[in-house]
Amino acid sequence: MIDSLTPIAVLGAGRVGQALASRLHEAGFHVWFGVREAPPLKDEGAPKRLLVEDEAEPEPLPVPEVPRLGIHDAVRHAGVVFVALPAAAAREVLVDAPLPNGVIVVDCTNPVRWDNGPVHDPPAEGSMAAHLAAALPNARVVKAFNHFGAEIQSDPSMAHGSADAYVAADDAAARADVIALASTLGFTGRDAGPLRNASLLEALAVLWIHLATVGGQGRQFAFVQDGRPSA
Ligand SMILES: NC(=O)c1ccc[n+]([C@@H]2O[C@H](COP(=O)([O-])OP(=O)(O)OC[C@H]3O[C@@H](n4cnc5c(N)ncnc54)[C@H](OP(=O)(O)O)[C@@H]3O)[C@@H](O)[C@H]2O)c1
Numbered sequence: 373m374i375d376s377l378t379p380i381a382v383l384g385a386g387r388v389g390q391a392l393a394s395r396l397h398e399a400g401f402h403v404w405f406g407v408r409e410a411p412p413l414k415d416e417g418a419p420k421r422l423l424v425e426d427e428a429e430p431e432p433l434p435v436p437e438v439p440r441l442g443i444h445d446a447v448r449h450a451g452v453v454f455v456a457l458p459a460a461a462a463r464e465v466l467v468d469a470p471l472p473n474g475v476i477v478v479d480c481t482n483p484v485r486w487d488n489g490p491v492h493d494p495p496a497e498g499s500m501a502a503h504l505a506a507a508l509p510n511a512r513v514v515k516a517f518n519h520f521g522a523e524i525q526s527d528p529s530m531a532h533g534s535a536d537a538y539v540a541a542d543d544a545a546a547r548a549d550v551i552a553l554a555s556t557l558g559f560t561g562r563d564a565g566p567l568r569n570a571s572l573l574e575a576l577a578v579l580w581i582h583l584a585t586v587g588g589q590g591r592q593f594a595f596v597q598d599g600r601p602s603a
Contacts, residue, residue, distance in 0.1 A: 374401075374452055374476075374553045381406045381446040382438075383465065384456035388480055391526035392454055392517060393438045395557050404439045406446025406453075406469075443469055452476045452553075454517070459483040459500050467507050476546045477511045479504055479570070480518045482577045490581040492574055501540070501570035512546035514539060515570035516554065519577040520594040521584060528559045528594070535594030538564035538573050562597065 374380075382393045383406040396403040447453050447469045455462050459481040466477065479501040485493040495503040501515035516539040517525060528535040537559035541547035547563065554561030564573060576595065583589045 374549045376400045376402060378402065378451040379449050380404075380452045380454070381441075381450040382454045382456055383407075383443060383446065385440065386456065387522035388517075388525060389454070389456035391522040392456060392480070394526055395528075397438050399557055404441055404446055406443040407440050408443060447471055447475070450475055452478060453511075454478045454480060455504070456480050462500065463504060463507050466504060466511075471508065471511050473510045475511050476549060477504060477508060477513045478517060478550060479513060479515050482518050482574055482581075484578060484581065489586045490578045492571075492578045494571060494574060498568070499570035499574050501567055501574075505542075505567060512541065512543040513567060514541040514543075514546050514550045515564075515567065515573050516540070516550050519573050519580055521580070521591045523591055524594045528557065530594060530596060533596060534558055534560045536560045536562050536597050538562050538576070540564040540567055540569040540573055542567045560596070 378401070380396055380401050380403040382389045382403060385405045385407050389405060393403050393405060443465060450472065453471065453475055455466065455477060457465055462481050471477070481500045483492065483494045483500050484490045494500060497503045497506055499515065501513055505513040516537060519538060520535055524535050537554035539547055539550045539554060539561060541550070551561035551563055580595070584591045
């Protein structure tokens with residue numbers, strides 16, 4: 373179970389890192405950043421929510437209450453590690469880090485290249501999550517929080533409910549824990565099955581990016597699984 377006493381490290385303090393850390397902090401979780409340089413925060417008065425005023429990808433704003441540690445200090449005692457790093461950097465950062473045995477590593481990355489639009493460009497294992505799982509045998513790798521923009525990670529409320537957060541992992545307990553965490557954060561946490569389905573969630577992210585950019589739909593949407601009314 374992931375609760376308010378579980379130490380949570382968010383690696384990367386960019387758009388996704390700031391949005392997730394903000395959401396976790398507001399929900400009462402014990403969260404800190406892991407960054408390659410941990411300077412003192414300068415902008416103490418800045419709002420902690422990601423503010424989006426137009427459809428361009430927003431710059432991250434500081435989350436003053438969330439401490440910043442170096443990557444190794446951040447992960448050393450963590451129960452959960454969110455990976456909010458560029459896909460190209462994630463493996464190298466994590467294999468060097470002192471991850472505790474059994475730690476849940478939530479992979480939020482998307483391996484994407486651009487060719488008149490976003491194209492899924494995964495490592496040989498088929499997804500970034502599988503790539504990380506192969507490199508981190510003592511971690512429980514979970515794919516989640518990758519298939520919507522940072523604005524949705526900051527605030528998952530939609531016109532008719534909450535954004536879906538699909539969660540894929542081979543470790544059933546870790547998958548259940550992250551589904552529950554997603555629901556606590558205001559998403560509709562959904563079971564996406566084993567880690568092999570991480571490639572589908574990365575492809576779903578590519579669809580989201582396509583729709584948001586070349587598709588002209590902007591960034592204020594998320595996928596919501598619906599069903600027929602029960603009889
Ligand atoms: N942006 C979105 O809406 C979105 C949505 C879903 C998923 N994603 C995925 O989430 C990941 C992060 O995206 P983002 O938009 O948050 O990126 P971003 O704003 O560029 O932030 C990336 C963060 O990673 C850090 N970083 C880069 N290389 C590093 C290294 N070698 N070692 C340690 N830290 C390093 C950067 O630190 P410095 O400040 O020191 O450079 C920065 O804090 C990507 O894989 C992306 O595909 C993005």
